[in-house]
Amino acid sequence: MKVYIETLGCPKNFNDSQMAAGILEKNNHMMVESPEAADAIIVNTCGFINDAKTESIDRIFEMAQFKAEGKKLIVSGCLSQRYADELFEEMPEVDAFIGVNEYEQLPQLLDDLKERQIIRNGCDLDILESSVRKLDENPYTATIKIAEGCNNICAYCIIPKIRGKYRSKREEDIIREAEMLAKAGCKELILIAQDVTYYGKDLYGEYRLAQLLRKLCRIEGIVWIRLMYCYEDRITDELIETIASEEKICNYLDIPIQHASNHVLKAMNRRSTAASIDQTVKKLKKSIPDIHIRTTLIVGFPGETEEDYEELIDFVERERFARLGVFAYSQEENTAAGEMENQIDEEIKEQRLDGIMRRQLDISLELNREKIGSTLEVLVEEEDAVGSYIGRTRYDAPEIDNSVIFTSDRKHRPGDIVMVLIDDAFDYDLVGREVS
Template identity: 45%
Template sequence: MGSKSKTVNVVTLGCSKNIVDSEQVMRQLTSSGFSVVHNSDDLSKSNIVLINTCGFIGDAKEESIEMILKFAEAKKSGQIDKIFVFGCLSQRYREELSAEMPEIDGFFGVNELKTVVKVIGAEYRQQLLNERELTTPDHYAYLKISEGCSWGCSYCAIPLIRGKHVSRRMEDLVVEAQLLAKKGVRELIVIAQDSTYYGQDIYGKRRISELLTELSSIDGIEWIRLHYAFPSQFPEELIETIANNPKICNYLDIPFQHISDTVLLNMRRGISMEETYTLIEKLRKGIPNLALRTTLLVGHPGEGIDEFDELCRFVTKVKFDRLGVFPYSEEEGTYGAKSFQDTIPLEEKLRRAGEIMKLQQNIAEELNRQKIGSVIRVIIDQEEADFYIGRTEHDSPEVDGEVMVKKGDFSLICGEFYNVKIMDSIDYDLIGDVIL
């Protein structure tokens, strides 16, 4: 058997939770003697392609289908031998995809990682459950603490795809984090569909604060970053945990989605405008120097001009440190698709999204200008021609801004921390000089 036939190209689409799934599969494959490459465009490197798909919103589904078709063409021309597809899109539309794409060798759901490993020809080893082949830089990794979601927001298909919230046991997470630390990981990015619900299903209470405290005791881990905290019924003890633990970044990703009571009710978010403002006040009062990231959804049924104007006032008033926005996409089977008519044209949704981002860009530029002259701790992610590229504790990889550290007659090491004096800013990014 040639080396190419023992190499699998794992292609990952979608969110960081999919990245973790791919990394778990890759570790199982390497344990059986396979070589793996990740997101490779070089068709000469492998003869098996495994595509991990996203099925969350319309654009993501289109991207996944285009990727499948791209490799299907390569198979037709004899460049690769086999294609397997798994993940969210495959979970939701397996029958339709199988009927339309007979050239694909197999479609598998999100909970069939063991089957995927076996069909490729590898042995699935239960003892490797907490091990992964990292696709991120060596110094940071995602830690997925639960699967699924139990909230049932009107627009979201995740419960239909991945089921209700299922927490992983704390001892398993600690073991996985210890293994990551031994590999050189210094920053853990804690992810889940709702990270603050962690533990409720298996322990009878939320234990996200305890988990973060346990993770912070691991030697080698210096930053712990929390993503995807649900705003409704937010566990307030978490505020004190973040504020008092120096290893937990003063950073919180909490997707508010909207502020209008009408839209929040239609979205089934379980929180009101008043409660939202109260929570933000508590977070900023309780956690000094907090960077607050949020995600907003525009164009949901019920969002008229008044509701959108209220959302714009919310963005202007709160001045989020980081913000992303998406246009509403009707997803079959969701409460929103069953209960509302999607009457807002896509062009109008995109216009609203653009208006929100224009507001946010001005806010981000203003906040960045306030940092000029300050000295900030930065972790270096990569080296480019004229700059080292790093991040502060207020910046998560891929989604937030960066710090461009000007090169000089010195060398910086990727994965190491440095103090950087901020000299200038451009849009969402900072420019600085390292203090050696």
């Protein structure tokens, strides 16, 4: 059967879709690039916040238009795990809803699907074997999921109820998957999990991220290693020293701090404080002078006062994060925050979000201008026009961070790494030319 997978949401979802595609191909199904060419369509959804849920539902309805051609429609992922019963009643167009751990059942489901059904078991199942993963044609950059689930119980977050408790992947399995990626041409390895800094605690009784990183650095062919989703309170001295000493590890750290007011952090059930965040940032900058920290913030959390918001603004101005994203708080059912009093008006949330992003725009421009005249290593992502390319530096993750637009007299393909002299800078992009 020909199958098309439409993936929404975070890199962890894209990783799951690659696993699903590999399982299907191993069982004699064929993956295709468009819903028009498919016999069956799978929509791998996100159900984290309201905007993501709306996007997922809209996309399901878009794919449902192909039902008239006799195609099967299956919905998987977080939205399906969370709301399968309700969606089963409201979306008769969908043939099956499957949870986040049911991808191994897809081949049989496609072969035997005669009536609508829900396949959704517990969310604490073992992590799928990665050897079946279907890679992109040119996987010069690839994620590797080192764990599933989450043990943090942040008041606003539904993920532990969707994805289950934290389960680390065995170190030897991660190394084997990374070696497979390297042989396939991967140059940039991006470690992902709900919390990469917790890695190993459940399996080995201790945090093992630093040890894992040192082993990954020994794999030939891997040039960059990037860390996403680090919790501030678990960024140990050993981890900082490992990042500082290993050339392959990008001097880039994603640390979603969410807020800087102790009042709000406590209400969010976060372990960090404004002082601990400040101390960790200072330690990172001292040990790794060119460290680029990405963070995400939530504004409009229940009970957030104007004073709390001003604290956050002051914090952003003081820390001058290289990369920063902001979300307006999304009230989610079955979360502690969703039941809290003092919910903030949507208009106030948007005003606060806009205020921080406007300030960050200035900071980003100032930091980018400091790079004018420097020569940076750039990974090529696409040819923009003849002699013009778009890429990104070690300090930028794919899809979410800055780009470098540069000219070159040489022909390049995605995945090439070149040296670029920066001539100009904008809010979120750099401009330059390749140099020898």
